[in-house]
Amino acid sequence: MIEVKHVWKKYNPGMKNEVVALKDISLNIERGEFVFISGPSGCGKSTLMHIIGCLDNPTRGEVYMDDVKVSSLNDGELSKIRRDKIGFVFQAFNLIPSLNAMENVMLPMILVATNKEELRNQAKTLLEAVGLGHRLKHKPNQLSGGEQQRVTIARAMLNDPEVILADEPTGELDSKTGEGILKLLKKVNKERGTTVVAVSHNMLTKKYCDRHLKLKDGKIVR
Amino acid sequence: MLKIVFNNMMRRKLRTALATLGIVLGVTVLVSIVSISTGMTQQSLDALGKLQGIQVIKKGSMDPVMSSIPIEYADEIKSMTGVQAVSKQVWVWATSIEGPSEGFSLSSFFTAVLGVEPSEMGLIKSSYSASLIKGRQLEAGDRYVTVVGKDVADEHNKRVGSNIEINGVDFKIVGIFHAGSRFIDSQMVIPIDIAREISGFPNDRISMAQVEPENPEDAQKLARKIELRMDDVDAKTQQEFSEDIGELLGTMKTVQWLFSSIAAIVGGIGVMNTMIMSVMERTKEFGMMKAVGWTNRDVMKNVLLESIVIGTIGGVIGLLLGFIGSMAINTMIGGLAMVTVELAMESFIFAVALGALGGLYPAYRASKLNPIEALRYEG
Numbered sequence: 001m002i003e004v005k006h007v008w009k010k011y012n013p014g015m016k017n018e019v020v021a022l023k024d025i026s027l028n029i030e031r032g033e034f035v036f037i038s039g040p041s042g043c044g045k046s047t048l049m050h051i052i053g054c055l056d057n058p059t060r061g062e063v064y065m066d067d068v069k070v071s072s073l074n075d076g077e078l079s080k081i082r083r084d085k086i087g088f089v090f091q092a093f094n095l096i097p098s099l100n101a102m103e104n105v106m107l108p109m110i111l112v113a114t115n116k117e118e119l120r121n122q123a124k125t126l127l128e129a130v131g132l133g134h135r136l137k138h139k140p141n142q143l144s145g146g147e148q149q150r151v152t153i154a155r156a157m158l159n160d161p162e163v164i165l166a167d168e169p170t171g172e173l174d175s176k177t178g179e180g181i182l183k184l185l186k187k188v189n190k191e192r193g194t195t196v197v198a199v200s201h202n203m204l205t206k207k208y209c210d211r212h213l214k215l216k217d218g219k220i221v222r
Numbered sequence: 223m224l225k226i227v228f229n230n231m232m233r234r235k236l237r238t239a240l241a242t243l244g245i246v247l248g249v250t251v252l253v254s255i256v257s258i259s260t261g262m263t264q265q266s267l268d269a270l271g272k273l274q275g276i277q278v279i280k281k282g283s284m285d286p287v288m289s290s291i292p293i294e295y296a297d298e299i300k301s302m303t304g305v306q307a308v309s310k311q312v313w314v315w316a317t318s319i320e321g322p323s324e325g326f327s328l329s330s331f332f333t334a335v336l337g338v339e340p341s342e343m344g345l346i347k348s349s350y351s352a353s354l355i356k357g358r359q360l361e362a363g364d365r366y367v368t369v370v371g372k373d374v375a376d377e378h379n380k381r382v383g384s385n386i387e388i389n390g391v392d393f394k395i396v397g398i399f400h401a402g403s404r405f406i407d408s409q410m411v412i413p414i415d416i417a418r419e420i421s422g423f424p425n426d427r428i429s430m431a432q433v434e435p436e437n438p439e440d441a442q443k444l445a446r447k448i449e450l451r452m453d454d455v456d457a458k459t460q461q462e463f464s465e466d467i468g469e470l471l472g473t474m475k476t477v478q479w480l481f482s483s484i485a486a487i488v489g490g491i492g493v494m495n496t497m498i499m500s501v502m503e504r505t506k507e508f509g510m511m512k513a514v515g516w517t518n519r520d521v522m523k524n525v526l527l528e529s530i531v532i533g534t535i536g537g538v539i540g541l542l543l544g545f546i547g548s549m550a551i552n553t554m555i556g557g558l559a560m561v562t563v564e565l566a567m568e569s570f571i572f573a574v575a576l577g578a579l580g581g582l583y584p585a586y587r588a589s590k591l592n593p594i595e596a597l598r599y600e601g
């Protein structure tokens with residue numbers, strides 16, 4: 001489903017401060033897989049996630065989403081892919097502070113949805129699914145870290161995406177809450193068949209993943 | 223989308239208020255200035271329409287009140303061919319009507335006392351006799367009597383038969399005229415001897431000679447002939463006054479334009495500043511909106527909408543304040559400022575456009591934000 005072919009990523013190429021973040025990465029992610037990526041800080045995990053998530057272009061190499069060459073798409077098409085096929089969950093919970101939980105979940109579709117009532121219902125169902133049925137109208141600052149992360153997972157699930165990309169989803173959480181989030185991701189992966197790619201330092205993730213990739217200095221070492 | 227916009231505005235109430243204030247200020251200034259100048263224009267045009275004949279005053283004086291010419295000029299003009307009649311007039315400042323006015327009042331500023339020769343008034347076309355609504359004209363032999371404009375009568379609650387005190391002297395009102403122009407309706411007409419008596423204006427001089435040409439079409443030519451003959455006077459016809467006023471209006475337009483530009487700059491910069499700060503502060507939010515599928519255009523529209531909302535709110539408040547301001551001016555100095563529907567619409571559009579313009583650059587910046595930069599966790 002997602003094919004990464006010989007991807008290189010250089011920051012500030014040709015300059016003194018050039019950083020080679022990814023070195024010839026090739027990777028196939030199958031539909032319904034739960035992939036766990038670990039590695040020391042600075043080894044290129046986030047960079048890889050951004051490239052898979054169509055947020056950034058590789059310096060060399062190609063990424064294919066459902067056999068579509070990502071580098072051939074324009075800004076609008078990339079936005080649409082991010083909206084419909086990809087769900088992001090980041091370490092910093094990344095919610096809009098002025099919107100409540102429901103509205104945050106609706107955010108990706110809030111401008112384009114023709115049926116707002118249906119969208120609202122979807123958001124509600126998703127929040128219930130992540131165990132936040134009782135926090136629909138709460139603003140992010142009224143929610144705990146774990147709850148906020150559940151809201152971002154609900155948001156990531158909104159368009160029933162093919163893949164959820166989670167970059168250190170438990171990084172800000174205590175281990176118990178963190179495990180709750182991992183369980184939730186696993187549940188989504190199992191019940192909906194959504195592909196999950198999770199970057200984490202949290203070795204508990206191993207317990208839930210189908211495949212564990214280790215990254216070091218921009219290379220996959222296993 | 224609007225909800226996001228409003229939420230953001232509420233989140234930074236003070237800053238939004240400041241940006242709105244910029245627009246409010248701009249629109250208020252605009253509305254007050256334009257309403258006054260519209261009102262003034264209207265008044266001057268009304269007055270001009272009522273002007274008759276040729277006015278002969280001392281060369282270079284701005285107003286008959288400041289003019290003084292030899293009385294012989296009146297007879298000399300009368301003897302010229304093409305002249306039907308001449309009215310000698312002595313204009314006096316109304317320094318006190320019904321007691322000295324307290325503080326500055328523009329209505330008393332406009333008020334002038336005209337001394338005329340009652341016997342001559344019948345001979346010339348005058349806006350006073352033409353618009354008499356009550357009572358009678360001055361007649362030969364009248365002494366301490368006056369015919370007053372409606373604005374004067376209204377302001378001091380007078381009717382025909384009432385007494386009115388002008389510069390410390392009691393006069394009896396025998397007639398009231400209403401020409402429909404603020405400038406004319408604030409005047410009071412008294413016999414010329416009495417005008418001299420209360421002002422000490424010399425017997426051998428007059429302020430102004432009003433000349434009635436035999437043929438109105440020749441007014442212009444006649445005016446030039448008068449100026450040629452007496453080289454220390456200005457002889458102005460209605461048309462020439464129009465030209466003068468046209469010039470004045472031109473100046474007013476420039477001033478208006480100047481103020482509007484200042485208002486625009488203040489308002490626009492206020493909005494731009496607020497929006498740039500707001501965009502920078504929300505770098506992460508915009509990055510995330512893009513990450514979840516918002517297009518650059520969506521983000522741009524969102525920011526633009528916010529600044530347009532600020533412009534709209536500012537416009538409404540500014541219009542309201544400007545309106546209240548011009549009403550205040552009106553109660554202070556009487557019926558001068560005019561807020562027309564066009565002015566209201568124009569300034570409202572002006573405010574919305576300011577909001578949009580001020581938001582353009584910040585919106586562009588927001589749309590160009592790199593989502594990765596925005597999302598990079600710095601913690």
Ligand SMILES: Nc1ncnc2c1ncn2[C@@H]1O[C@H](COP(=O)(O)OP(=O)(O)O)[C@@H](O)[C@H]1O
Nearest residue numbers: 011012019021040041042043044045046047048
């Ligand atoms: N925008 C950037 N400009 C320059 N260097 C960058 C940029 N983003 C990441 N890097 C560098 O690329 C390397 C990989 O970063 P990243 O993918 O964030 O690593 P990880 O997520 O594994 O900690 C690091 O050395 C980092 O400093």
Ligand SMILES: [Mg+2]
Nearest residue numbers: 045046047167
């Ligand atoms: Mg990282």
